[in-house]
Amino acid sequence: MFYLNCIDFYTIVMQNKLDTQEKIVQSATELFLEKGYDRTSVREIASKAKINVSLMNYYFRSKEMLFETIINLLIGKASGALKDVLNADLELNEKIRQYICKYIDMLISNPLLISFILAVLNRNPEKLTKLKVVDNLYNTEIFTKQLNEEYEKGNIKKINSEQFNINMLSLIAFPFAFKHLINKKNNFSQKEFNEFIKERKEIIFNMLICYLKP
Amino acid sequence: MFYLNCIDFYTIVMQNKLDTQEKIVQSATELFLEKGYDRTSVREIASKAKINVSLMNYYFRSKEMLFETIINLLIGKASGALKDVLNADLELNEKIRQYICKYIDMLISNPLLISFILAVLNRNPEKLTKLKVVDNLYNTEIFTKQLNEEYEKGNIKKINSEQFNINMLSLIAFPFAFKHLINKKNNFSQKEFNEFIKERKEIIFNMLICYLKP
DNA sequence: AATCATTTTAAACACTTGTTTAAAACGAAT
């Protein structure tokens, strides 16, 4: 009974605490993604989360620390699944196909993510480079090893693994950062842009495979 | 004599005017490129240009209009030469080779340009999309036509021109936006990064040509 | 030497920023 009460107490307190904390994180995440850190004021965050301004400082000490919390969350969410594909036990062609597909699907679900990452990378590179999770944004040791093995088996030509991975990432990610200009040049709607992107799965796969041929 | 005086008068006035105007533009350009619009204050610009704060308003009316002036300048500078290559009377392979080479050399000379463009594109897309010059950032009608002709001659396979141009641009430009992360992952110095980029001229060319083969 | 438009200056403006403070509200434990 006492124990139950104790659990109840903590769960309720934690629940409430997480409620407002989470409200702050969620509102701030949306605003940071849409307008960026600098153009988002703490009063805007508070108003969107329907909480008092100073609660942001109460729970996160400062706007900057809230920002770092959100960076970690966004990057972690994005990079987790991708690393798993690169490290999976899959035949090379199939792995590349799945990687492209998953990465593009993830970016279609989070269309602002790439611009957010690039903005942070441009203004506060150390905020990103100090995170371990960014290592999973592209390439892994296991994948590099696999590329080398395939070369030694004579299945693919000799390539620089880092360059190859940057090629993959460039082809996958850049169009999202360039979206507004692509849409304007082609008079694309949001839907048409997504179709344009989905077409790329096949195109990118073919380019990479073609390039790998010995 | 009077005429000469008149010329002198105007040239001197214009000279002075351009001097402070140019000082403002130059200082602001550097700061906007390095830290972005939002993190650059007008007092910082004035201090760097060694002029009084209100001269910025005197010559450009507002920080925002100064920003737009600088956007036009930077984009125009970047896109001019590139368009010429795409529209030149060159054999397809040679044109692609030159385009890659010129684009990469230009970005090595202006390493902050891509991040700047992407930042503007992310926060004030209409500021860029309303400019005619952005049409020259990639693709042209003439180049699209050339690709179609080569296909009809049976020299290359059927491709979507827009997709092909986005592929080129992605492979060329994205690594500059991702520089900090590439440098961190590989422990690159600035010099090593540039070497890494220069290697890409050949790699990108091979990828694209390989993909075009019927 | 006086005039006049242009350029430059310092000061002030109104407003927003992120953060801190100290009091109030809350909610369970005694």
Add this chain to the structure above:
DNA sequence: ATTCGTTTTAAACAAGTGTTTAAAATGATT
């Protein structure tokens, strides 16, 4: 009913923002 730690609130803070103002300096023209 009171106590006590946690959470929430409104108000104030100091610092910084872009812009405006009105006076001063400049320098060629009359």
